[in-house]
Amino acid sequence: MSLDGIVVKSLIDELNTEILNAKIDKVYQPEDDEILIRLRNNSTNYKLLISSSSNNPRIHFTNANKKNPIKPPMFCMLLRKHLQGGKITYIKQPTLERIIKIGITSSDELGITSNKELVIEIMGRHSNIILIEKDTLNIIDSIKRITPDVSRKRQILPGINYSLPPSQNKDNPLNLDKEHFLNLLDINNDGNLLFKFIYKNYLGISPLIAKEICYRANIDSNKQIGALNEDEINSLYSSFNNLINKVKSNTYKPTMVTDSENNKVVAFSAINLQQFDKEKKHFNSISKVLEEYFLTRDRLDRIRQKAINLRKNISNKLDRNQKKLAKQKKELLNAKNREKYKIYGELVTANIYRIERGQEKLKCENFYDDNKEITINLKPRLTPSENAQKYFRRYNKLKNAYKKVSKEIKKTKADIEYLEHILLSIENCTELEELEEIRSELVDEGYLRVKKKNKKSKKRKTTSKPYHFISSDGYDIYVGKNNKQNDYLTLKYANKNDIWLHTKDIPGSHVIIRKKDSKEVPENTLIEAALLAAFHSKGKMSSNVPVDYTEKNNVKKPNGAKLGMVIYENNNTLYVTPKKKEVYQIKKIED
Numbered sequence: 001m002s003l004d005g006i007v008v009k010s011l012i013d014e015l016n017t018e019i020l021n022a023k024i025d026k027v028y029q030p031e032d033d034e035i036l037i038r039l040r041n042n043s044t045n046y047k048l049l050i051s052s053s054s055n056n057p058r059i060h061f062t063n064a065n066k067k068n069p070i071k072p073p074m075f076c077m078l079l080r081k082h083l084q085g086g087k088i089t090y091i092k093q094p095t096l097e098r099i100i101k102i103g104i105t106s107s108d109e110l111g112i113t114s115n116k117e118l119v120i121e122i123m124g125r126h127s128n129i130i131l132i133e134k135d136t137l138n139i140i141d142s143i144k145r146i147t148p149d150v151s152r153k154r155q156i157l158p159g160i161n162y163s164l165p166p167s168q169n170k171d172n173p174l175n176l177d178k179e180h181f182l183n184l185l186d187i188n189n190d191g192n193l194l195f196k197f198i199y200k201n202y203l204g205i206s207p208l209i210a211k212e213i214c215y216r217a218n219i220d221s222n223k224q225i226g227a228l229n230e231d232e233i234n235s236l237y238s239s240f241n242n243l244i245n246k247v248k249s250n251t252y253k254p255t256m257v258t259d260s261e262n263n264k265v266v267a268f269s270a271i272n273l274q275q276f277d278k279e280k281k282h283f284n285s286i287s288k289v290l291e292e293y294f295l296t297r298d299r300l301d302r303i304r305q306k307a308i309n310l311r312k313n314i315s316n317k318l319d320r321n322q323k324k325l326a327k328q329k330k331e332l333l334n335a336k337n338r339e340k341y342k343i344y345g346e347l348v349t350a351n352i353y354r355i356e357r358g359q360e361k362l363k364c365e366n367f368y369d370d371n372k373e374i375t376i377n378l379k380p381r382l383t384p385s386e387n388a389q390k391y392f393r394r395y396n397k398l399k400n401a402y403k404k405v406s407k408e409i410k411k412t413k414a415d416i417e418y419l420e421h422i423l424l425s426i427e428n429c430t431e432l433e434e435l436e437e438i439r440s441e442l443v444d445e446g447y448l449r450v451k452k453k454n455k456k457s458k459k460r461k462t463t464s465k466p467y468h469f470i471s472s473d474g475y476d477i478y479v480g481k482n483n484k485q486n487d488y489l490t491l492k493y494a495n496k497n498d499i500w501l502h503t504k505d506i507p508g509s510h511v512i513i514r515k516k517d518s519k520e521v522p523e524n525t526l527i528e529a530a531l532l533a534a535f536h537s538k539g540k541m542s543s544n545v546p547v548d549y550t551e552k553n554n555v556k557k558p559n560g561a562k563l564g565m566v567i568y569e570n571n572n573t574l575y576v577t578p579k580k581k582e583v584y585q586i587k588k589i590e591d
Helices: 005-019 074-083 178-187 194-201 207-216 230-248 286-336 339-350 384-428 432-444 483-493 523-535 580-584
Strands: 023-031 034-041 044-051 058-061 087-092 099-107 113-121 128-133 139-142 255-259 264-269 279-282 361-366 372-377 467-470 476-479 499-503 511-513 545-551 572-576 587-589
Touching (some): 005 034, 005 044, 005 058, 005 087, 005 099, 005 230, 005 264, 005 286, 023 087, 034 074, 044 286, 074 099, 074 128, 074 139, 178 230, 194 207, 207 264, 255 286, 264 286, 286 432, 339 361, 339 372, 339 384, 384 432, 476 523, 499 523, 511 523, 523 572
Antiparallel strands (some): 023 034, 099 113, 113 128, 128 139, 255 264, 255 279, 361 372, 467 587, 499 511, 545 572
16 A cells, blocks of 8 residues: 555645644654654644655654664755754645655855755655755755666756656546546547546546545446446546545545454545445544554564565575485484494304405305395405404494484484574564564574674663463463563563463464463463464464463473473463464453
8 A cells, every 4th residue: 555646635735734834853864765854833843754665655743753873874964954943834746746845944054045845756666855956956865866777767866957757647636627537538438447547547546546436436446438327427527526626625534444354454545435344443634544554564564674684594594404404314314224234244254264355245144134145245355354344344333423413413403493483583573673682692592693893782681572462361471572582481471380382393482371370271261372372383374283281380491402492291282273363353462
């Protein structure tokens, strides 16, 4: 979902109401593609977030607090120089384009007034934030510089003149005219679907709004234009016109449509979305809609982006260990066959009187196998005794190799299990701090090398917290997101009689049910905790996932074991299928 022209227009109207003539107090740049402007107007403070993120470009007021880099980026310093202390003189939108222009008047140290324009282009991966000289249209700089290598048609670079993005050659719906509308219908009467005709011919209209227009006209949005009768055409125009009139008169009803079953937002808009019969939430501000929708989405997107390299590194290590394990198993199988070399040595020794030097084979009775005849290869250049010793040495070598490889296999399996846990922990990350905890753990365990610049830095105190749920019976359930949290939950937080759960032989989170006094935990709570354990494991997409549970007192951490690794006894096992619907119904506490 992205911002369409109607959402942008509603934002323009909201910004004009709240911050026209506001003073710019401070400019921050918390992300490479995002700025935050602190403003003051009529004794009210505002924080305006502007993002040129490829995935989540947007502009809206925000109450969120983000960490800023210790050293501000160059673009941030530039904006501070030109905008801080300035006054917002206008906020406008060219037609219904997804472009916002903010005019700022400011004075320098000598009192000389200048007019700047901050242009926000909300266009997916082409989104940008550009500062220009208002009077000359000269670009001062942009958060993303677009060189000729990136685009031959349109560059965004300091010193060149700013021009709007190429026209889409669409009609402005704010100037909707019935006669022209009918002409367009006639021109496009070649099998086009109705909703596609609307959004492809009218500026600022998204597929969502096009379908809404059709719905309000009581017409199937997938109907072909040629199949429309006269009444339907009139109804369609009337629906379109009524919607646009509300936009022109700034009559909005910011709406978010949610799918509670799958715990996700289905759609949002500045207008009421009548086409959906799912749960709808209405707001008094389009900014509040955008903040609620984008805040979590943007945070998780950024975490996923920052986790890519770490995940790739761990996946490569996991792949190498799996190949190593296959090789070690082959070596172990070979070493298991060592007994035959001991037998060869003993048979050669027992028949040494029959062997002449230079002989290539020995045929004799195998008294280890019912005296069946056996043929043993000999080295002609060796004496009979040396041939026997050769087989004994081979036997002893494989015997020692078996012990060594067995130990190596045990270590490799532990490494694989640990790395699989790490990959799962990365998937569970909901905060950047949790990602840093995992990175720090991998450095401590020797899986990652510490960067030179961080060698002298102090370890950051863990700030992330496990998931917290309340069962239908009112019991607290905690779920670790990474190995540090798992160790903390099991070894420090849980009481000895609390219930500990974990997927059987499957990488997953530690889960703790807090007992109430000496009461037995109800079956429903056990099942809900088991669902959470299965859902936060590698088996989340499987059916009948085995989940072991026991009192925490039965869980121990072996000496030298890695973070998150424990052993347990006296357990029972539940089998659950972690369906999203059931998991999302368990009450989650946002601590």
